[in-house]
Amino acid sequence: MKAILETRDLTIAFGGHLAVDRVSIEIPEKKFTSIIGPNGAGKTTFFNLLSGQLSPTKGSIFFKGNEITKLSTTERTRMGIGRSFQITNVFPNLTVLENVRLAVQSEAKVRYQLFAHFLHYKEFVDKAHELLKTVFLEGKASQLAVNLAHGEKRKLEIAMLLALNTELLLLDEPTAGMSLEEVPAIIDVIKKIKQEKNRTIILIEHKMNMIMDMSDEVLVLYHGELLAKGTPEEIVNNEAVQTAYLGGEYDAELT
Numbered sequence: 001m002k003a004i005l006e007t008r009d010l011t012i013a014f015g016g017h018l019a020v021d022r023v024s025i026e027i028p029e030k031k032f033t034s035i036i037g038p039n040g041a042g043k044t045t046f047f048n049l050l051s052g053q054l055s056p057t058k059g060s061i062f063f064k065g066n067e068i069t070k071l072s073t074t075e076r077t078r079m080g081i082g083r084s085f086q087i088t089n090v091f092p093n094l095t096v097l098e099n100v101r102l103a104v105q106s107e108a109k110v111r112y113q114l115f116a117h118f119l120h121y122k123e124f125v126d127k128a129h130e131l132l133k134t135v136f137l138e139g140k141a142s143q144l145a146v147n148l149a150h151g152e153k154r155k156l157e158i159a160m161l162l163a164l165n166t167e168l169l170l171l172d173e174p175t176a177g178m179s180l181e182e183v184p185a186i187i188d189v190i191k192k193i194k195q196e197k198n199r200t201i202i203l204i205e206h207k208m209n210m211i212m213d214m215s216d217e218v219l220v221l222y223h224g225e226l227l228a229k230g231t232p233e234e235i236v237n238n239e240a241v242q243t244a245y246l247g248g249e250y251d252a253e254l255t
């Protein structure tokens with residue numbers, strides 16, 4: 001197994017509180033890894049450390065064997081780590097297609113600066129259409145982003161994240177704030193990315209059915225520490241995990 005991402009003793013303290021506490025993990029390339037844990041376990045903070053929003057108090061992070069612990073978010077994105085909220089600046093008064101086209105165009109400029117003027121507008125539009133198909137939003141291409149339903153906006157964000165063309169995707173609760181009817185559509189989008197794209201995905205989620213269905217491996221954080229890791233089956237049968245969830249911090253969604 002080749003690890004695309006590795007953390008060693010990754011730790012961050014806020015005041016005296018260890019939000020992430022000596023977490024050492026290896027994320028296998030092209031696999032689907034989920035991170036679960038009760039509320040306040042440190043999942044989002046861990047993502048913030050991976051994407052560079054936060055600097056660790058201790059420990060290190062390696063991407064494809066290179067240390068990235070001190071790199072900025074932009075540098076990490078350029079290297080191939082994409083996080084959905086980095087591109088949540090959807091322009092509400094542009095169409096869905098234009099939003100994705102701009103994301104494709106800006107990515108092309110960053111990556112192919114030397115050749116930028118040889119790239120054509122039509123190629124950007126074609127790529128944008130392709131991404132909209134991936135997220136099942138093609139039918140809304142000419143609508144203004146402002147008029148999308150919440151779930152559709154999340155799909156648009158995912159399309160814009162895909163436009164960044166990063167090898168690693170960090171998805172932080174992509175179904176958060178959605179109505180029950182909207183959730184299956186996002187699950188379909190993520191499944192499609194998993195099937196179609198040659199990418200490594202790390203997902204933070206509370207919805208256990210999603211975890212069970214999609215993950216190759218599950219990591220469990222608890223009070224900032226890595227409590228367990230294993231296949232979805234191993235995790236649901238893990239006694240320490242059951243105790244962590246049932247020991248007074250039970251999350252109603254984790255059923």
Ligand SMILES: Nc1ncnc2c1ncn2[C@@H]1O[C@H](COP(=O)(O)OP(=O)(O)OP(=O)(O)O)[C@@H](O)[C@H]1O
Pocket residue numbers: 014019037038039040041042043044045046
């Ligand atoms: N900037 C900050 N300053 C101080 N404390 C913080 C900060 N960010 C997070 N924390 C604390 O760190 C702990 C971990 O929070 P985090 O948001 O990472 O948990 P989580 O597992 O993502 O929770 P949830 O499932 O509710 O989103 C919490 O106790 C939180 O209050």
